[in-house]
Every structure is written in C-alpha cells, then in structure tokens.
Amino acid sequence: MKTLERQLAYDSFLEQLRTAASCVLLLDYDGTLAPFNVDRSLALPYPEVPPLISRIMERGTRVILISGRPAREVILLSRIYPQPEVWGSHGLERLRADGSYQVAPLPREHHEALSRAARVLRMDGLNERLEIKPGGIAVHWRGLSRQAALEIDGRVRQLCRPLLSEFPLDFLEFDGGLEIRVPVRDKGDAVWAILGESDPNAAVAYLGDDQTDEDAFRALKGKGLTVLVRPQSRATAADVWLQPPEELVRFLEDWLQAAGGQL
Ligand SMILES: [Mg+2]
Structure with a gap:
C-alpha cells in the first residue's frame, strides 16, 4: 500500500x-x-x-x-x-x-454449447489443459512460455468462435488461462x-x-x-x-x- x-x-x-x-x-x-x-x-x-x-x-x-x-x-x-x-x-x-x-440450474442450450466446446477442444488435443466445471470450461496454460500461452489462446478462440455466434457463450480471461463460459x-x-x-x-x-x-x-x-x-x-x-x-x-x-x- x-x-x-x-x-x-x-x-x-x-x-x-x-x-x-x-x-x-x-x-x-x-x-x-x-x-x-x-x-x-x-x-x-x-x-x-x-x-x-x-x-x-x-x-x-x-x-x-x-x-x-x-x-x-x-x-x-x-x-x-x-x-x-x-x-x-x-x-x-x-x-x-x-x-x-x-x-444454479442451466438451460439445455447452455449444456449443449459447453459440451460442443469441450468436444472441439479435445479433438484439437487440448484435453490435458481442460477443466470442466459448472457453467464453464477453463483452458489452463500456467507455467508455459508467453509465446506458447498466446498460441493456445489463439487456438481456443478460433475453435470456439463459431459456437459463440450460435450460443450465448463468452470468453473470460483469467491469470494463466481462458474460460469459455455461459454468461449467467x-x-x-x-x-x-x-x-x-x-x-x-x-x-x-x-x-x-x-x-x-x-x-x-x-x-x-x-x-x-x-x-x-x-x-x-x-x-x-x-x-x-x-x-x-x-x-x-x-x-x-x-x-x-x-x-x-x-x-
Ligand atoms: Mg484469483
């Protein structure tokens, strides 16, 4: 202080x-x-x-x-x-x-959106970095170089962007990762x-x-x-x-x- x-x-x-x-x-x-x-x-x-x-x-x-x-x-x-x-x-x-x-109960379309997001991220080989939790999927990159973190950040955004136009999802930035989240x-x-x-x-x-x-x-x-x-x-x-x-x-x-x- x-x-x-x-x-x-x-x-x-x-x-x-x-x-x-x-x-x-x-x-x-x-x-x-x-x-x-x-x-x-x-x-x-x-x-x-x-x-x-x-x-x-x-x-x-x-x-x-x-x-x-x-x-x-x-x-x-x-x-x-x-x-x-x-x-x-x-x-x-x-x-x-x-x-x-x-x-908090989530509507069916939120569950569908998150399950599709998890699928595309897993298919891209990010399974080890995913944390599935109520209302969101966090992708973690703690401990990686800045360049590696930026690369993952870009991939996640690119993979999930089509879902963001179809479903009410948001990106939420946090220290060491990015979360795809229902904005509830x-x-x-x-x-x-x-x-x-x-x-x-x-x-x-x-x-x-x-x-x-x-x-x-x-x-x-x-x-x-x-x-x-x-x-x-x-x-x-x-x-x-x-x-x-x-x-x-x-x-x-x-x-x-x-x-x-x-x-
Ligand atoms: Mg904190």
Missing part, C-alpha cells in the same frame, strides 16, 4: 470494523490467499492464512470464499477449519458452511447476493487479484473496502493494493485485532 489515499481508506475501514455489529470478509482464492502454482492441484494457501481466517471467524466475522474453481475444490485446498462458506464457479455454486450445496453469473452477482442478505450496516471487504475480481470490486464500490492483492499493481476498481504475502497477512492480523482478537 503506497499512497495516502489508500492508507486512509484502509484505516477508516479498520475503524468501521472495530464498531460494526456485523462483519463480512469476502475472499478470492487463487492468487489472493494462495500463490500461483504450475500444478493447480497444489495451489495451497500462504501458511499464515488458514489459522488467521479461522480465528477471524471465531471472532464472529462471516467469511466467504468466492472463486472460479468448483466450490468443493476450494474447500479441500484452502485448509481452513471449520470450513467457511464457498461460492464456486464464479458464483454458480454455493456450498454453505453446514455442507449444504446449491448449484459473475463474482459481482455473488457479491450483490451476499450484500442482499447481510446487515446493511455491515463492514464488508472483498480481496481479489484477477480480472474476474473486478466485477466484485465494482459491485462493492462505495459499500465496503475493495482490495487488490497482487505482487504488482495494475489498473483496478479496487480501493487498496496489498502485496502478498506480507501485506495480506498484516491485513488479516489487523482484521483479527479490530474484531477484538489477540495476535
């Missing part, structure tokens, strides 16, 4: 946390709580993060993870106990802290839904790193603190920029203390 304006936004939010009757902490997972790992199945959180989040929950904050990954995968990787609520697949899935699960919900919709069921005076913050988090930043703008967590800053709608892991850990420690907990 560098500028005075950012520091003021941060400090005034902490002040609000100290007195708020209700606190809600919304967290993206990959790149925010967990550093990037070429093997997605090994993207574990920074070691200080799970115990701090557990203690923040103990102090009464409602913690919700909002991720592009399927919800159950986030639970397994995040190692936070007791398990927090997770909105997965950009908000299409909701896995509550008590284990109950909902997934995004992380901003998840934030709106959570705000709708929260105390209107709740202290709410959202932490995220990726382009897909910008929808959430815009949804929360003016109603809570929005935080870009990323080694390098970039153009963003977020109020504050934190460099992980040190500034992220400091933020969680500040939250814990503002909520009356001890370090």
Whole structure:
C-alpha cells in the first residue's frame, strides 16, 4: 500500500470494523490467499492464512470464499477449519458452511454449447489443459512460455468462435488461462447476493487479484473496502493494493485485532 489515499481508506475501514455489529470478509482464492502454482492441484494457501481466517471467524466475522474453481475444490485446498462458506464457479455454486450445496440450474442450450466446446477442444488435443466445471470450461496454460500461452489462446478462440455466434457463450480471461463460459453469473452477482442478505450496516471487504475480481470490486464500490492483492499493481476498481504475502497477512492480523482478537 503506497499512497495516502489508500492508507486512509484502509484505516477508516479498520475503524468501521472495530464498531460494526456485523462483519463480512469476502475472499478470492487463487492468487489472493494462495500463490500461483504450475500444478493447480497444489495451489495451497500462504501458511499464515488458514489459522488467521479461522480465528477471524471465531471472532464472529462471516467469511466467504468466492472463486472460479468448483466450490468443493476450494474447500479441500484452502485448509481452513471449520470450513467457511464457498461460492464456486464464479458464483454458480454455493456450498454453505453446514455442507449444504446449491448449484444454479442451466438451460439445455447452455449444456449443449459447453459440451460442443469441450468436444472441439479435445479433438484439437487440448484435453490435458481442460477443466470442466459448472457453467464453464477453463483452458489452463500456467507455467508455459508467453509465446506458447498466446498460441493456445489463439487456438481456443478460433475453435470456439463459431459456437459463440450460435450460443450465448463468452470468453473470460483469467491469470494463466481462458474460460469459455455461459454468461449467467459473475463474482459481482455473488457479491450483490451476499450484500442482499447481510446487515446493511455491515463492514464488508472483498480481496481479489484477477480480472474476474473486478466485477466484485465494482459491485462493492462505495459499500465496503475493495482490495487488490497482487505482487504488482495494475489498473483496478479496487480501493487498496496489498502485496502478498506480507501485506495480506498484516491485513488479516489487523482484521483479527479490530474484531477484538489477540495476535
Ligand atoms: Mg484469483
């Protein structure tokens, strides 16, 4: 965090946390709580993060993870106990802290569109790079050279473009890949839904790193603190920029203390 304006936004939010009757902490997972790992199945959180989040929950904050990954995968990787609520697949899935699960039903044409997209991508030899999830197919290229990534990006767009003119599909860019997605919900919709069921005076913050988090930043703008967590800053709608892991850990420690907990 560098500028005075950012520091003021941060400090005034902490002040609000100290007195708020209700606190809600919304967290993206990959790149925010967990550093990037070429093997997605090994993207574990920074070691200080799970115990701090557990203690923040103990102090009464409602913690919700909002991720592009399927919800159950986030639970397994995040190692936070007791398990927090997770909105997965950009908000299409909701896995509550008590284990109950909902997934938004998709119309038949969305299923057909995604199944045809999966087929053309597999026929082009991309099977190993595909992640099939509710409402989308992600093509991953983490760990590849920029040139190789651009080549795959171009191939995927070319292969799927005919489907985009026939079906309601979109491309969604994220760090390390491209998703072909039904444009039903995004992380901003998840934030709106959570705000709708929260105390209107709740202290709410959202932490995220990726382009897909910008929808959430815009949804929360003016109603809570929005935080870009990323080694390098970039153009963003977020109020504050934190460099992980040190500034992220400091933020969680500040939250814990503002909520009356001890370090
Ligand atoms: Mg992320």
